[in-house]
Amino acid sequence: MFSLAGRKILVVGIANEHSIAWGCAKAFKAQGADLAVTYLNDKAAPFVRPLAEDVGAEIIMPLDVSKPGELEAVFDEIAARWGRLDVLLHSIAFAPKLDLHGRVIDSSPAGFGLAMDVSVHSFLRMIKLAEPLMADGGTCLSVSFFGSTRVVRNYNIMGPVKAALESAVRYAAAELGEKSITVHAISPGPLKTRAASGIADFDELLNEAAERAPTHQLATIEDVGAVAAFLASPAARNLTGGVHDVDGGFSITA
Known part of the structure; x- marks a missing residue:
């Protein structure tokens, strides 16, 4: 029903083969997209670079959004190599x-500020840099979690941070709609990822989610990738500003 053939996509957030961003990258590639992939630092490179090469990424670069100049360098390379960007994935x-x-x-002022900067404001900075490269429209995607609207045990500071991310999605969608740039958040249920491993008692949350979800199945990174690929396609051109749950219906249960 849709194709991403020829679309230029930047994927930010692959840490290893269990990452949500990796599930999305695989789905983008399967639909014919050309990819640019970033990795956090030299320590992460041995885990990410082979994956990026596996999907034929044409641009592979380091990106730590807390380091001045690295984000701009990525977009400068995209502008020089491709001259445009169709899709941005921030994960x-x-x-x-x-x-x-x-x-x-x-929470400390410094800790809260850093969480907001890396998790939310970096998405806005990416969108701003992507905007001139999306002269013919485009799609900007980020990844949230239902802890943004529900109190999830041990999710703590990331709840308010993800709530801010979802609000930023709505405002960015409103501001860029006239340019045919759509903005979305994808909200998976609990997934076994490197990031999730930092949350206390996360295995318990996984078991609870599988039990409560109407499908009795946890979402996979491939499930998330399928939704991301659709949202990145021309078929979704009139959808914007939404938070799209990919959780087997877990978020609708009491």
Whole structure:
């Protein structure tokens, strides 16, 4: 029903083969897209570069959004190599361990600010840099979690942070709609990813989600990738500003 043939897509957030961003990259490639892939740093490169090469990424670069100049360098390379960008996938989040494992009301100003900068404002910065490369329209995607609207045990500071991300999606969608640039958040249920491993008692949450979900199945990175590929396609051109749950119906249960 749709194709991504010839579409230029930037994928940010692959850490290993279990990453949500990797599920999306595979789906984009399967539908014919050309990819640019980033990795966090030299330590991450041995895990990410082989995956990027496996999907034939034409651009592979380091990107730590907290380091001045690295984000701009990625977009400069995309502009020089491709001259345009059709789709952006932002699948990164971070909070300092002490702030993540403590109460929200005990979070430090520095920790809260860093979590917001890496997890939310970096998406806005990416969109701003992508905007001039999306002269004919485009799609900007980020990844959220239902802890944005529900209190999830041990999710702590990331709840308010993801709520801010979803609000940013709505405002960006409203501001860029006239340019045919759509903006979305994809909200998977609990998944076994490297990022999730930092949340205390996460295995318990996984079991609870599988039990409560109407399908009695956890979402996979391939499930998320399928939704991302659709949203990135021309078939979804009149959808924007939404938070799309991919969780077997877990989020509708009481």
